Amino acid sequence: MALEIERKFLLQQSPQQLAATGIITILSEQRIEQTYLAIDSNEEIRVRKITDLSTKQTSFTHTFKRGNGLVREEIEYEISETIYGQIMQAFGYIPLTKNRITAQFDNGLIEIDIYDQIQLTVLELEFSSLQEAESYKSPAWFGADISGEKKYSNKKVWKQLQDGKFE
Structure with missing residues (x-):
């Protein structure tokens, strides 16, 4: 199982503003529809439909994650459009939708998720x-570090979407 080690920040500026001032260089943008099939306090199973907005190519993934906090185990693989469609039809859930911008910053890559429903x-x-x-010292423009705050987790936001209420 691969390890995912990441920190998350509450970005206050738009990626376009950051790019216009030369702070970041936008490399790509994807449209993501994300649905959870099973969630508990330590594990999750989800599917995604991912469309590259410049090429219009679409892929579908199935992901298992275990753990909380900065480090989590992750297994992700591609599935067919047919399997994705059957899963979505069988469960009838409302997908969490967002645009993901991948950008170059300070000799590394960042991902910026802009959500639709909230x-x-x-x-x-x-x-x-x-x-x-x-040990990473983030620049001030990253915003507040929300890495450990469950109210910002994708699965929490998705669950609130299914219940028809957001905190």
């Missing part, structure tokens, strides 16, 4: 080790 923009930064993640 007013939320999150910057994610992945690391190769827990030590690197814990």
Whole structure:
């Protein structure tokens, strides 16, 4: 199982503003529809439909994650459009939708998620080790560190969407 080590920040500026001032360079943008099939306090199973907005190519993934906080185990693989469609039809859930911008910043990559159903923009930064993640000093424009705040997790927001209420 691969490890995902990431920190999340509550971004206050738009990616376009950051790009216009030369702080970041936007590399790509994707449209993501994300649905959870099973969730508990320590594990989740989800599917995604991911469309590259420049090429219009679409892929579908199935992901299992275990753990909480900065480090989680993750298994992700592609599934067919047919399987994705059958899952979506069988469960009838409302997908969480967002645009994901991948950008170059300071010799590394960041991902910025801009959500549709709620007013939320999150910057994610992945690391190769827990030590690197814990010692990283983020620039002020990243915003507040929300890495450990469950109310900003995708699965929490998705669950609120299914219940028809947001906190």
